[in-house]
């Protein structure tokens with residue numbers, strides 16, 4: 296399969312320098328396991344030996360499978376690799392090779408069944424995409440009127456942000472901000488299917504294509520030209536992986552939430568609404584926004600423009616950011632492994648004076664918010680959209696329920 300994507304040389308160009316094991320932001324799974332095979336270098340060396348027939352398939356495939364799937368797709372190895380191996384793509388393709396050979400992990404088969412049946416990765420009713428949380432919204436009727444309404448701008452919510460309590464608060468915050476500045480936007484509601492990220496990330500490109508095509512058709516029916524999403528996983532998939540991994544070209548402008556908010560600030564459209572917020576925060580660069588999409592400055596522009604907010608960088612930030620452990624569909628396979636990675640993130644957070652860890656990723660906020668209390672920390676995590684909405688004076692019931700404010 297690497298050949299289909301023109302990447303067949305990748306296992307052969309690794310220079311074995313081990314940067315991918317020791318770089319600051321590099322391999323969380325290697326840091327936790329201390330096994331070569333879990334780093335970029337290890338996986339490339341096994342793949343090379345397999346292709347050259349130097350090790351037997353039986354010996355190599357099982358270990359390679361564990362390592363290829365036991366990865367958060369955080370992009371740390373890709374960031375530091377001195378020969379520029381595009382690791383995230385390579386791993387997605389290798390995962391597809393295991394699917395082709397019927398060697399996919401059992402948990403992924405279950406996840407795929409849930410996705411095909413439910414159209415969302417949580418296995419929840421599609422009719423709850425918006426109606427499942429709209430009662431938390433201060434303008435429930437106004438929100439529901441937007442579902443299926445023709446508009447040039449759409450808000451693509453994403454699965455985590457439609458169904459997980461902490462993540463939903465960022466969805467509510469974003470719709471409140473968009474309403475406040477008079478943005479005319481639409482929501483797909485129960486016609487919003489998963490973007491296909493869990494399928495692309497695990498190499499099931501054919502099934503992912505069906506999900507992508509459904510959403511594209513639905514947006515076209517409503518005359519949508521611009522799609523805003525708060526989830527950097529959805530952003531990455533819509534923005535470049537549909538083209539790169541599925542060969543799908545679409546004409547939509549894809550805008551990541553923090554980039555949209557930073558634009559509003561730079562245009563002066565939020566200035567009169569921003570009030571003082573006397574809190575100490577730090578910022579976690581989620582892997583899909585940071586290393587995998589190169590977006591670092593916009594969330595910081597948002598934070599720096601909130602009056603009264605005290606901002607402190609994490610010891611490991613931007614391209615050196617520690618992964619929170621929740622990516623790469625690893626959480627669906629091995630939650631304990633993810634929690635061990637999360638512990639490293641929590642230790643990094645504990646080295647700051649911040650009371651709140653802000654991030655702009657529903658999965659990161661959710662997972663960090665679980666990891667902090669488990670480690671005995673008093674700190675909590677919130678989405679950037681939530682902090683911005685609070686600085687604009689918004690309050691709503693869901694926020695009280697989730698954070699006990």
Ligand code: SF4
Pocket residue numbers: 321322323324325333334335365366367368369370371372373382383
């Ligand atoms: S993507 Fe992240 S977890 Fe996976 S091998 Fe690279 S550095 Fe390790």
Ligand code: SF4
Pocket residue numbers: 308309310311312313314315316335336339375376377378379380
């Ligand atoms: S950083 Fe790149 S070249 Fe160096 S060992 Fe890792 S994969 Fe190989």
